[in-house]
Amino acid sequence: MPRNSKITSTSNSKKSGASVKKPVKTESSTRRGTDQEDTPNPKRPKLNEVNTDLNSLNVNCLTTTNDGRVNNFKIASWNVAGIRACIKKNGMDYIKKEQPDIMCLQEVKCSLNKLPEEVNIDGYNNYWCLGSKEGYAGVGLYSKVKPLDIKYGLDKPEYDSEGRVITAEYDKFFIVVTYVPNAGAGLKNLPRRLQWDIDFRNYLKSLDEKKPVILCGDMNVSHQPIDLANPKTNTKSAGFTQEERDGMTALLAEGFIDTFRYLYPEKIGAYTYWTYLGNARSRNVGWRLDYFILSKNLIDNLCDNIIRTEVYGSDHCPIVLYLNI
Numbered sequence: 001m002p003r004n005s006k007i008t009s010t011s012n013s014k015k016s017g018a019s020v021k022k023p024v025k026t027e028s029s030t031r032r033g034t035d036q037e038d039t040p041n042p043k044r045p046k047l048n049e050v051n052t053d054l055n056s057l058n059v060n061c062l063t064t065t066n067d068g069r070v071n072n073f074k075i076a077s078w079n080v081a082g083i084r085a086c087i088k089k090n091g092m093d094y095i096k097k098e099q100p101d102i103m104c105l106q107e108v109k110c111s112l113n114k115l116p117e118e119v120n121i122d123g124y125n126n127y128w129c130l131g132s133k134e135g136y137a138g139v140g141l142y143s144k145v146k147p148l149d150i151k152y153g154l155d156k157p158e159y160d161s162e163g164r165v166i167t168a169e170y171d172k173f174f175i176v177v178t179y180v181p182n183a184g185a186g187l188k189n190l191p192r193r194l195q196w197d198i199d200f201r202n203y204l205k206s207l208d209e210k211k212p213v214i215l216c217g218d219m220n221v222s223h224q225p226i227d228l229a230n231p232k233t234n235t236k237s238a239g240f241t242q243e244e245r246d247g248m249t250a251l252l253a254e255g256f257i258d259t260f261r262y263l264y265p266e267k268i269g270a271y272t273y274w275t276y277l278g279n280a281r282s283r284n285v286g287w288r289l290d291y292f293i294l295s296k297n298l299i300d301n302l303c304d305n306i307i308r309t310e311v312y313g314s315d316h317c318p319i320v321l322y323l324n325i
Contacts, residue, residue, distance in 0.1 A: 052093075052310065052311050059320075061304050063303045072325065074101050074322055075175070077292065078316065081109070081315050082108070083119060083138075092118050094318070101144050103142040104217060106177070107218070110138060114134075127142075127143075138163040139165065141168055141175070150166065150167070150168055154199060154200065154203050164179050173214055174212070175216070180200070180218060181220065182239070187241065190238075194244075194247060197251070204254070205254055208256075214292065215294075216293070219291050219293075220239055221245060221289065222245075223249070226267075227287065229269075229286055239287060251293070252293075257296055258293055260307070260319075272288050272317055273290070274315060301324050306320045
């Protein structure tokens with residue numbers, strides 16, 4: 001693993017539906033979630049102009065498992081769209097407020113020697129799988145409890161040089177954080193993406209044979225039409241081709257659960273990504289690209305999956321999983 005790197009620093013109401021305004025339908029766009037025909041409203045704030053109100057952010061969860069057990073384990077995941085930019089937008093303050101047991105990051109976009117000091121947060125061990133290309137991909141994992149083992153990548157150089165996977169082993173499960181390859185503009189990278197889906201699915205199956213798996217990250221696909229604002233105009237767009245959606249279906253068929261849709265099968269307007277263009281976030285013209293996916297034999301431990309739409313600092317928002325372990 002010549003390019004994958006590790007830093008360890010140790011220091012002192014659910015299931016209710018929601019209604020949203022029907023989005024304006026436009027021509028298909030390779031810019032995910034972009035409504036190009038809409039005229040931006042100057043009174044609506046742009047994403048970069050909004051700060052997270054951490055004082056009013058409620059990070060508690062009263063939801064229990066189906067048999068009444070309260071949550072005692074929290075995992076958060078966030079595509080930060082550049083760790084250095086996110087730090088400038090108080091992204092580390094969000095992590096300190098959320099206080100998850102495990103925090104997973106995608107699109108760190110930073111080489112190891114350029115990681116700023118602010119990435120070190122008291123009380124956490126941190127681990128980084130960073131690619132060889134500056135400003136591209138990269139994933140990170142924070143953990144209050146030191147894992148039994150850490151693995152970087154899939155043992156496949158064609159992916160591992162980009163920094164796309166960290167696997168952390170704990171007593172009762174594996175945590176896998178991933179940033180899945182994008183099919184790209186004009187779907188030029190679709191064949192590579194589809195091969196990734198096969199290789200990654202086989203990797204997860206091999207883990208699941210040993211211990212249950214908790215998978216999180218930016219999966220770069222909206223699985224069903226309910227998972228994006230404009231499905232009809234994006235069937236040829238990266239992230240919503242039939243081939244990519246079939247890849248997610250195939251993964252779930254292997255004994256894994258999309259926790260959000262398990263809990264909220266009919267909830268609309270639930271997105272985790274919005275383009276910076278056209279005030280998409282303020283209009284909620286978005287995509288659900290970020291997931292927590294569990295092995296089926298962990299489903300009885302599930303309490304809730306929350307989308308933190310009120311947290312800014314990236315074109316994605318964090319997602320949070322509550323479990324009883």
